[in-house]
Amino acid sequence: MTEMILQAAQQTLLDPMVWCVVIGSAIYGIFIGAMPGLSATMGVALFVPLTFWLDPLPALAGIVTMVACAIFAGDIPTTLVRMPGTPASAAYADDAYALSRRGEARTTLGVMLWFSVTGGLFGAVVLMLLGNQLAKMAGWFSVSEYFWLYLMGLSCAVIVGGSSIPRSLLGLLIGMMFSTVGLSAVHSQARFTFGQPELFQGINFIPAMIGLFGLSEVLRGAAGRLNGGEPQPTEASGAILPPAIQLFSRRFRAWLRSSTIGALVGILPGAGADIASWVSGAVSKRRSKQPENYGNGSTECIADACAANSASLAGAWIPALVFGIPGDSVTAIVIGVLYMKNLKPGPEIFEAQGVLVFSLYIVFILANLVMLPIGLLAIRAGGWVMRIPRSVLLPIILLLCIVGSFAASGSLFDVALMAAFGLIGLVCERYKISIGAMVLGMILGGPLEERFVQTLAGSGGSPLALVNRPVAALLAIICFGVWLSVAVSSFRKSRLSATSIGLPIERS
Amino acid sequence: MDANSFHHFSPRQRYRGRSHVSLNFGCWISITCVIVLSLGCTRSTDFPSRPIAIICPWSAGGGTDRVARQMAVELEAELGVPVNVINATGGGGVTGHTRGAQARGDGYTLSMITVELSMLHWRGLTNLTHRDFAPLQLLNRxxxxxxxxxxxxxxxxxxxxxxxxxxxxxxxxxxxxxxxxxxxxxxxxxxxxxxxxxxxxxxxxxxxxxxxxxxxxxxxxxxxxxxxxxxxxxxxxxxxxxxxxxxxxxxxxxxxxxxxxxxxxxxxxGWRGLAAPSDTPKERIDLLGGAIDKITRGETFQSFMASSGFDMSLENAGQFAETLERQDELFGNILTQPAFQxxxxxxxGPMMFPIMIAVGIAIVSCLVAREVLSDYHDHGMENRQDTAGEEPFFPGRSLGVLFALVFYWFVSEPLGFILSAILILGGLLVLFRVPRVTAMVVAITASVVTYQVFAILLRVPLPRGFLEW
The missing domain is CATH 3.40.190.10 (Periplasmic binding protein-like II)
Incomplete structure (x- = not known):
C-alpha cells in the first residue's frame, strides 16, 4: 500500500510531462470557465483528441485540472459582470454581483478561490479514503430516490433564492415549465414545439442563463446612467486571499458541512456541482444568523456553495471508476479516455491499476493546489475588466452574450432564445422573481419529470412506489421536513409583519 | 495604418458633432474596414478551402461524439483544413439529423448519422429519412x-x-x-x-x-x-x-x-456512419469518401475503435446506401406493430406534468400578485418619488441593444461574424456616447479578438459570411 503510494507520488510529481499538462490545462480551464457559454464539458471534449498522444496519467491529470479550474473560473464573470460561467454559479450569482457592486469584487473572488481550492481538496481526500466504499451508495439509488433528491435540490433553490418564498417558487415553476418544451425524454413525444424543428431540442439552459443574467443586466445598464451615478462594480485594491482565509478559520465547521454535502451529492451519478451548490447554500441559510443577507451579498452563502460545488467534482469519478457509470458529462468522456488507454473501469481497477488510481488522487490534490496561484493571476487579470468604462463594457458583454449562447450548439436559434430570456429576466427582476431558481428549474425540471413518470410506470401507477424503498422514504421525510419548516417560518414572518403594521418595516 | 487614419479624422469629428462629415467619416471607416478585412483573404475554388463541420446529433462525451471527434482530428490531417464537431443534441436525434440534412450541400457540413435516422420517421417525429442524406461511410455497428x-x-x-x-x-x-x-x-x-x-x-x-x-x-x-x-x-x-x-x-x-x-x-x-446532405456534388462526395476510406483503413483509427470497444464495421458509400434501405424496412416492420402504436x-401522458406545473404557477402567481400589490401599497409613493428624483432613465438605449440583437440575427449569416460584430459594437458604442475613434478601435479589436478566440482557438463555428473569413 505505502509502496504503491510512493510509487504513485514518484510517477506523478517527478514527471515533467504531468506538470506541464497540469499547468497548461489549469490555464486553459480558467479560460474556458471564464468565457460565458463554454462549459467544462466542451473544454474536455476539445482536449480529448490530444489525449491520444499522451500517457494515461497526464491525460487524466489534464481533465481533472481543467474541470476544477473551469468550475472556479465560472465564478469570475458571475462576480464581475453577472454572467454565470457555469450553472453551479447561478446559485450565488446575485450575492456575488451585489458584493461586486459594493466594490468588493476582489475579496469575493478571493473567497471563491479559497473555498473552491479547499473544497476541492476535501473532495479529493474523500475520494481517496472512502472512494471504493462510497461507490456502493450508487446502488441504493433507483429512480424513486432520484426523484426525491431532485425535489430536494429544487426546494433548496426556493429557500436560497429571492426576496420571498412565493417569488422564488414562481421562478422555479416557470423554469420547470420551460423545461417541458421539446421532445419529452420519457414519452418521446413532442410538446409545445409548434411544429418548429428547433424547438424539438427543448430550451437549452445555457443561452437561457446567459440571457436571464447577462443580457438583462446589459439592458438594465444601458438604460441607466453610464458614467457615475448608479454604483458600478469598482475595483478595490488590496489583498485577495487574507480575508478569505480569515473567513475560513472563522467558519471552519460550516466549510466542513458544505464540503461533505458536496462530496456526497457528487458521488451520485446524475447529481452534480449545481445541486451541491444549491443544497449547501440552502443549508447554510437555514443555519445562518443573518438569513436576510442571502441573495443580497452574503459572503457566507458564496463560501459554502463554492466549497460544495468543488467538493462534488471528485465524487463524480467514483461511480465512473467503479461501475463505468458516468457521474456527469465530463466523467462520460473520462470513461472513453480510460477505454482508449486500455484501462477498464470496474471494481478491480483499484487492484489492477492501483498505482494509477493513487496517482489520480495525487493529481486531484495537485490540480487544486495549482489552481491557487493561477486563480490569483486570473483574479488580477479580472481587475482590468473593472477599469473599462461601463459604456464600453456593456456592448462587449453583449457580444460575449451572443457568442456564448451560439457556442453551445452553433445555432442562431439559441441567440434568439438568449434575447427572449433577456427580456424575461428584465420582467422578473422588476417583480423580484428569482431567476436563479428559474435556471435550476430548467435544469432539473426534465430529470424530475422523468424520474416521476418512470417510478409510476414501474409500479403501474401506484404513487406508493415513490416511498416504498427505505432510502426513498428517508429522503421523502427530509423533503417534507424542509417544506414544513419553511412554511412555519414564513407563516411566522407574515404574522410578525401583520402585527407590526404601522411600524416602519425593513424591506429589501 | 487604419488606426492613423482614425486619428486624422477624430478632432474634427468631436467638434462638429452630427453633420455631413459624419456620414463621410462613416463611409471612410467602412471602406477601410472592408479593405483591411479582405486583405490576405484568398478565395479559392479548390475543395476544401475552409473549415468543415461534422454535426453530431448526440452530446459531447458519448460514443457517437467520440467517434466523430476522432474522425475530425484525422480528417483535418488528411484534408488540410480545420474540421470541427458541432453537438446539435436533443429531440432524440431529430435536431442533429435535421440540421445535418438541411445544411448547404457544399461538402462543408457532414453528419454523423446514427440508427435513429431509420427509426424517427416511423415514429412520426420527423419527415426526415435516409434519402435526405448522401451516405459516405458506415463506421461501426x-x-x-x-x-x-x-x-x-x-x-x-x-x-x-x-x-x-x-x-x-x-x-x-x-x-x-x-x-x-x-x-x-x-x-x-x-x-x-x-x-x-x-x-x-x-x-x-x-x-x-x-x-x-x-x-x-x-x-x-x-x-x-x-x-x-x-x-x-x-x-x-x-x-x-x-x-x-x-x-x-x-x-x-x-x-x-x-x-x-x-x-x-x-x-x-445500432450503427454510426458519416453522410453529407443529399444535394452535395458527386465529386466532393467522392473526395470526402476517399479521405474517410483512407482514414478508416489507417492504424490510428482502427486502434482507436478497438480500444474504445466499438465494433468496427466498414461499408463504402454504395454498400452503406443498401444497408440504410434495409434498415429502414426492418424498423418500419417493427415500429408499425400495434404494440408500438x-x-x-x-x-x-406527456401533458400530465406540464398541467401540474401550470396549476402550481397559477396558485403561486396569485400569492406573488398579492405581495406585489401590498408592496405597492406600502411603498408605492416612495418608489414613485425615488424614480423621479434619482436616476436618468434612457429606455432608448435598451431598445438599441435589442435592435443590435435583431440586426445580428439578420446579417450575421450573409456578412459573417466579424463584420456584423463590428457593426453592432460600433453602433452601440456610438449610441452610448463613446468618442468615435475609441468606438471604432474597440469595435474592431473586440470583434477580431473574439473571432480569433472562439472560432480559431475554441473551434466554435461562427458564421463566415461572403468574405469566407
Missing part, C-alpha cells in the same frame, strides 16, 4: 445485448423468455428511452419468440449508464444495451450478460454467446 443482475435467477435467455411469457407485463426492462434502439431490440426479440412487444414493461430511462444503475438498484429486471457500455459492471460481476443479438460473436467479447447460438433467431445492432403509459 454495436450489437444489442441483454443483461441481468449478477444475482438474478435468470441463467439463460430461455429462463427470461419463460418468465416473461408466464407473467406478461410483470418484468421491467430498460436501456434507453421509449422507442429507442435498445427498446426496439427487446420488442423485436419478444416478437420473434411469439410474445407481444410490450409483454415486458419498458421503463423509459435515457441512456445506458442510468439504466445500468437502475438495474443495480433493483428498479428493473433486465436491461438491453451494447456490450462496451456495460463492460465495467460485467467485469465486476454485478451484472451478467445473457447474450448478444449478433450473427456471430463480437471481437473483444468472445465469451458472450449470441442469441442464435441459444436458438433465438434474432439479431439487431399505442402510447406508453397513457395515464402519465
Amino acid at each position: 454495436d450489437a444489442a445485448a441483454l443483461f441481468v443482475r449478477g444475482d438474478s435467477q435468470y441463467q439463460s435467455l430461455d429462463d427470461l423468455r419463460d418468465a416473461i411469457a408466464d407473467a406478461p407485463k410483470r418484468l421491467k426492462a430498460s436501456g434507453t428511452a421509449y422507442g429507442g434502439i435498445w427498446h426496439i431490440a427487446v420488442a423485436g426479440w419478444l416478437d420473434s419468440q411469439s410474445l407481444a412487444a410490450d409483454d415486458a414493461t419498458w421503463i423509459s430511462i435515457n441512456g445506458a449508464g442510468p439504466s445500468i444503475q437502475e438495474l443495480l438498484a433493483g428498479g428493473v429486471d433486465f436491461i438491453c444495451c451494447s456490450l462496451p457500455e456495460a463492460d465495467a459492471v460485467v467485469a465486476g460481476g454485478q451484472v451478467r450478460c445473457l447474450g448478444v443479438m449478433a450473427d456471430s460473436r463480437i471481437r473483444g467479447f468472445e465469451k458472450v454467446p449470441t442469441f442464435i447460438e441459444q436458438g433465438h433467431r434474432w439479431s439487431i445492432a 399505442s402510447v406508453s403509459g397513457e395515464q402519465f
Whole structure:
C-alpha cells in the first residue's frame, strides 16, 4: 500500500510531462470557465483528441485540472459582470454581483478561490479514503430516490433564492415549465414545439442563463446612467486571499458541512456541482444568523456553495471508476479516455491499476493546489475588466452574450432564445422573481419529470412506489421536513409583519 | 495604418458633432474596414478551402461524439483544413439529423448519422429519412445485448423468455428511452419468440449508464444495451450478460454467446456512419469518401475503435446506401406493430406534468400578485418619488441593444461574424456616447479578438459570411 503510494507520488510529481499538462490545462480551464457559454464539458471534449498522444496519467491529470479550474473560473464573470460561467454559479450569482457592486469584487473572488481550492481538496481526500466504499451508495439509488433528491435540490433553490418564498417558487415553476418544451425524454413525444424543428431540442439552459443574467443586466445598464451615478462594480485594491482565509478559520465547521454535502451529492451519478451548490447554500441559510443577507451579498452563502460545488467534482469519478457509470458529462468522456488507454473501469481497477488510481488522487490534490496561484493571476487579470468604462463594457458583454449562447450548439436559434430570456429576466427582476431558481428549474425540471413518470410506470401507477424503498422514504421525510419548516417560518414572518403594521418595516 | 487614419479624422469629428462629415467619416471607416478585412483573404475554388463541420446529433462525451471527434482530428490531417464537431443534441436525434440534412450541400457540413435516422420517421417525429442524406461511410455497428443482475435467477435467455411469457407485463426492462434502439431490440426479440412487444414493461430511462444503475438498484429486471457500455459492471460481476443479438460473436467479447447460438433467431445492432446532405456534388462526395476510406483503413483509427470497444464495421458509400434501405424496412416492420402504436403509459401522458406545473404557477402567481400589490401599497409613493428624483432613465438605449440583437440575427449569416460584430459594437458604442475613434478601435479589436478566440482557438463555428473569413 505505502509502496504503491510512493510509487504513485514518484510517477506523478517527478514527471515533467504531468506538470506541464497540469499547468497548461489549469490555464486553459480558467479560460474556458471564464468565457460565458463554454462549459467544462466542451473544454474536455476539445482536449480529448490530444489525449491520444499522451500517457494515461497526464491525460487524466489534464481533465481533472481543467474541470476544477473551469468550475472556479465560472465564478469570475458571475462576480464581475453577472454572467454565470457555469450553472453551479447561478446559485450565488446575485450575492456575488451585489458584493461586486459594493466594490468588493476582489475579496469575493478571493473567497471563491479559497473555498473552491479547499473544497476541492476535501473532495479529493474523500475520494481517496472512502472512494471504493462510497461507490456502493450508487446502488441504493433507483429512480424513486432520484426523484426525491431532485425535489430536494429544487426546494433548496426556493429557500436560497429571492426576496420571498412565493417569488422564488414562481421562478422555479416557470423554469420547470420551460423545461417541458421539446421532445419529452420519457414519452418521446413532442410538446409545445409548434411544429418548429428547433424547438424539438427543448430550451437549452445555457443561452437561457446567459440571457436571464447577462443580457438583462446589459439592458438594465444601458438604460441607466453610464458614467457615475448608479454604483458600478469598482475595483478595490488590496489583498485577495487574507480575508478569505480569515473567513475560513472563522467558519471552519460550516466549510466542513458544505464540503461533505458536496462530496456526497457528487458521488451520485446524475447529481452534480449545481445541486451541491444549491443544497449547501440552502443549508447554510437555514443555519445562518443573518438569513436576510442571502441573495443580497452574503459572503457566507458564496463560501459554502463554492466549497460544495468543488467538493462534488471528485465524487463524480467514483461511480465512473467503479461501475463505468458516468457521474456527469465530463466523467462520460473520462470513461472513453480510460477505454482508449486500455484501462477498464470496474471494481478491480483499484487492484489492477492501483498505482494509477493513487496517482489520480495525487493529481486531484495537485490540480487544486495549482489552481491557487493561477486563480490569483486570473483574479488580477479580472481587475482590468473593472477599469473599462461601463459604456464600453456593456456592448462587449453583449457580444460575449451572443457568442456564448451560439457556442453551445452553433445555432442562431439559441441567440434568439438568449434575447427572449433577456427580456424575461428584465420582467422578473422588476417583480423580484428569482431567476436563479428559474435556471435550476430548467435544469432539473426534465430529470424530475422523468424520474416521476418512470417510478409510476414501474409500479403501474401506484404513487406508493415513490416511498416504498427505505432510502426513498428517508429522503421523502427530509423533503417534507424542509417544506414544513419553511412554511412555519414564513407563516411566522407574515404574522410578525401583520402585527407590526404601522411600524416602519425593513424591506429589501 | 487604419488606426492613423482614425486619428486624422477624430478632432474634427468631436467638434462638429452630427453633420455631413459624419456620414463621410462613416463611409471612410467602412471602406477601410472592408479593405483591411479582405486583405490576405484568398478565395479559392479548390475543395476544401475552409473549415468543415461534422454535426453530431448526440452530446459531447458519448460514443457517437467520440467517434466523430476522432474522425475530425484525422480528417483535418488528411484534408488540410480545420474540421470541427458541432453537438446539435436533443429531440432524440431529430435536431442533429435535421440540421445535418438541411445544411448547404457544399461538402462543408457532414453528419454523423446514427440508427435513429431509420427509426424517427416511423415514429412520426420527423419527415426526415435516409434519402435526405448522401451516405459516405458506415463506421461501426454495436450489437444489442441483454443483461441481468449478477444475482438474478435468470441463467439463460430461455429462463427470461419463460418468465416473461408466464407473467406478461410483470418484468421491467430498460436501456434507453421509449422507442429507442435498445427498446426496439427487446420488442423485436419478444416478437420473434411469439410474445407481444410490450409483454415486458419498458421503463423509459435515457441512456445506458442510468439504466445500468437502475438495474443495480433493483428498479428493473433486465436491461438491453451494447456490450462496451456495460463492460465495467460485467467485469465486476454485478451484472451478467445473457447474450448478444449478433450473427456471430463480437471481437473483444468472445465469451458472450449470441442469441442464435441459444436458438433465438434474432439479431439487431445500432450503427454510426458519416453522410453529407443529399444535394452535395458527386465529386466532393467522392473526395470526402476517399479521405474517410483512407482514414478508416489507417492504424490510428482502427486502434482507436478497438480500444474504445466499438465494433468496427466498414461499408463504402454504395454498400452503406443498401444497408440504410434495409434498415429502414426492418424498423418500419417493427415500429408499425400495434404494440408500438399505442402510447406508453397513457395515464402519465406527456401533458400530465406540464398541467401540474401550470396549476402550481397559477396558485403561486396569485400569492406573488398579492405581495406585489401590498408592496405597492406600502411603498408605492416612495418608489414613485425615488424614480423621479434619482436616476436618468434612457429606455432608448435598451431598445438599441435589442435592435443590435435583431440586426445580428439578420446579417450575421450573409456578412459573417466579424463584420456584423463590428457593426453592432460600433453602433452601440456610438449610441452610448463613446468618442468615435475609441468606438471604432474597440469595435474592431473586440470583434477580431473574439473571432480569433472562439472560432480559431475554441473551434466554435461562427458564421463566415461572403468574405469566407
